[in-house]
Amino acid sequence: MGKWSSKALATIFVTLAIAMNSITPAVAHSGLKVGFYHHSCPEVETIVYNSMVQSYKANHTVAPGVLRMAFHDCFVRGCDASVLLEGPNTERTALFNRGLHGFEAVDAAKRAVESACPGIVSAADILQFAARDSVVLAGGYGWRVPAGRRDGKVSLAEEATQMNLPAPNATVSQLIRMFGAKGLSASEMVVLSGAHTIGRAPCVTFDDRVQTSPVDPTLAPNFAASLKRQCPYPGIGSTSVNMDSTTRRFDSQYYKDIIRGRGLLTSDQGLLYDSRTKRDVHANKGSAFYRNFAQAMVAMSRIEVLTGRSGEIRRQVGEVNKY
Ligand code: HEM
The missing domain is CATH 1.10.420.10 (Peroxidase, domain 2)
Structure with a gap:
């Protein structure tokens, strides 16, 4: 076996495996990355936070509203902002989503981000930032949100059912x-x-x-x-x-x-x-x-995300891009 003993090779293999494992959760896991907008829109998280502070001050119920919205987004077609799309037979119209509220807060955050960095930040990422900020504003800990999600183009009421979302009487x-x-x-x-x-x-x-x-x-x-x-x-x-x-x-x-x-x-x-x-x-x-x-x-927030060239960066929270 030349100068590499099988023991040395085993050691190298194990070391490599550990190194690879400690890298994978951050990136390869879902293609998301903390600081994804570091160069393209460095202020995005501050902009979203400030906007959420205003919305929360005006109406504290946006915090539970947006937190629940993030859950319902991620459990139906992954965290792709499909829950935010408006129109007939979209997820928003489903019985399980009738009580969702706080859309205006996500909308305000997206508009603020668009005026600073047009066409850069997905609605799906803004929803995840806003959910984190909701928790912070209500008294919880914050966390570093891995970002880089892209927005989906499909939203179907028939998927926002017990097939994907738990009922209150679930066992x-x-x-x-x-x-x-x-x-x-x-x-x-x-x-x-x-x-x-x-x-x-x-x-x-x-x-x-x-x-x-x-x-x-x-x-x-x-x-x-x-x-x-x-x-x-x-x-x-x-x-x-x-x-x-x-x-x-x-x-x-x-x-x-x-x-x-x-x-x-x-x-x-x-x-x-x-x-x-x-x-x-x-x-x-x-x-x-x-x-x-x-x-x-x-x-x-990593569930079935769209990344890379999949999906799009939606201009408006509630609409698929028209061009
Ligand atoms: C474990 C299974 C879960 C069930 C069965 C469930 C069910 C429900 C139901 C029936 C409501 C009342 C909302 C309404 O009809 O207007 C509710 C409210 C809420 N849920 Fe869940 N939920 C679950 C998990 C979660 C998760 C994972 C999150 C977020 C991480 C979440 C966040 C919320 C919040 C914040 C509210 C309050 C909403 C408001 O005040 O408008 N839930 N949930």
């Missing part, structure tokens, strides 16, 4: 399967569910837990009574309820509430009663949640 097995299909682990699913630390949900999404006799036994009795009071007209109306007891603050209260039988949706409360997810509920009830959430959002 843990269904949740694990759905998140698994997007490359996310059960732990990441539990952490991402913690997004319900901010925002509100309409009564129809948990009627089946409280408007029955007996009520869902996993609900703390006084919490069930309070939900019944807040939702006097089952099945109708637009009344909404806070998703955790500190709903304007991004914190780990969501998990503390679940542990006390005060999880709002079946999908939330169920996490405590399944051996595959219970440990993660407890693991996130303290400060570890903030970092775990940031990491899981990065993982989610």
